[in-house]
Amino acid sequence: MTALQALRKYHGSLAGKTVFVPAGLSGTGLFACQLAKNVFHAGKVITTVSTAKIPKLKELLGENTVDQIIDYTKSEPRDVIEYGSVDFLFDTVGLAMQYLCLMRPGSSRIISVATLPSGNQLQDSSLMDLPHRPAIPIPFRLGLNMLDQVRKLRARRYGVEYSYMFLASTGKDLDELRRYVEEGRLRTVVGTVVEFRDIESVRNACDVVYSGKGGLGKLVIRVDKSENLS
Ligand SMILES: NC(=O)c1ccc[n+]([C@@H]2O[C@H](COP(=O)([O-])OP(=O)(O)OC[C@H]3O[C@@H](n4cnc5c(N)ncnc54)[C@H](OP(=O)(O)O)[C@@H]3O)[C@@H](O)[C@H]2O)c1
Incomplete structure (x- = not known):
């Protein structure tokens, strides 16, 4: 956007x-x-x-x-x-x-x-x-x-x-x-997917984003429906 x-x-x-x-x-x-x-x-x-x-x-x-x-x-x-x-x-x-x-x-x-x-x-x-x-x-x-x-x-x-x-x-x-x-004119690139519960991986992936170097496309942090986020 x-x-x-x-x-x-x-x-x-x-x-x-x-x-x-x-x-x-x-x-x-x-x-x-x-x-x-x-x-x-x-x-x-x-x-x-x-x-x-x-x-x-x-x-x-x-x-x-x-x-x-x-x-x-x-x-x-x-x-x-x-x-x-x-x-x-x-x-x-x-x-x-x-x-x-x-x-x-x-x-x-x-x-x-x-x-x-x-x-x-x-x-x-x-x-x-x-x-x-x-x-x-x-x-x-x-x-x-x-x-x-x-x-x-x-x-x-x-x-x-x-x-x-x-x-x-x-x-x-x-x-x-x-x-x-849907028209095939745009696609995304997801370079990294990490699980929210794996906090070490989340931290490392965020470090890459913050550094502004080495990342590829989008970072996805997957939150399992069953996870208790409270
Ligand atoms: N104003 C807004 O509304 C808005 C919205 C979205 C993002 N932003 C800002 O826009 C910037 C870009 O965001 P993003 O999500 O596109 O970044 P990103 O996905 O974090 O990617 C940054 C990439 O830039 C490359 N890079 C660094 N220095 C470069 C250079 N001198 N020449 C060419 N490539 C270089 C790096 O690739 P290599 O690994 O190849 O070095 C790195 O992977 C960030 O500062 C973000 O905060 C602002």
Whole structure:
């Protein structure tokens, strides 16, 4: 749903355009690559993964989903992707500012889910939607707003529109995604399944997610119906 909502933010049609999704086998990246090609009809989808994942990409996402695969542990994407050629960047790794030179001046857009939100976005996000209505301390909020403005201004200098985005969960989008799955346009990748009762495995699997390295697709924690969670 995060990937779907991000791709929708491109102004106009992505048909035939070039979309760059770093980490194409990450939890969000794997959907972004497929949605970009199979739903938004992007002309070229570029992604980056580490060496061991290169052979898995086509096998897991389909033969024609990704057009250019870069091993980011061996090549710097800025040395491989043509400058000014990317129309849309879905930033899953927090490197939006490093990739500005790759963006097409004047019309391109970056949506990041991995840099930092503005203070206002964070305050309004579902993360803060708690019964005690927490408020972000003003200096922290202003600091985040300022950093966000700096990123926007840096992007504007390249003729690029940059924004951070929070997922806004909706049943309608979930239904749309279900339809894409049923039509064979979208598949998931589950890299790890652990049993909830095996707490050591749950901890190890969560450590991989938190480290931001080595994970493959989604992690599933299976909770047995008969388990007493109280
Ligand atoms: N704002 C929101 O609403 C929202 C929603 C969902 C997720 N997020 C955030 O978005 C980020 C991505 O989430 P995710 O679930 O897609 O991540 P994930 O499944 O945990 O995957 C992260 C993957 O990124 C790869 N990676 C790390 N550094 C990289 C680099 N420099 N270039 C290319 N690949 C790199 C790693 O693969 P290798 O093993 O190949 O190194 C790792 O497996 C996280 O920071 C998450 O918190 C935000």
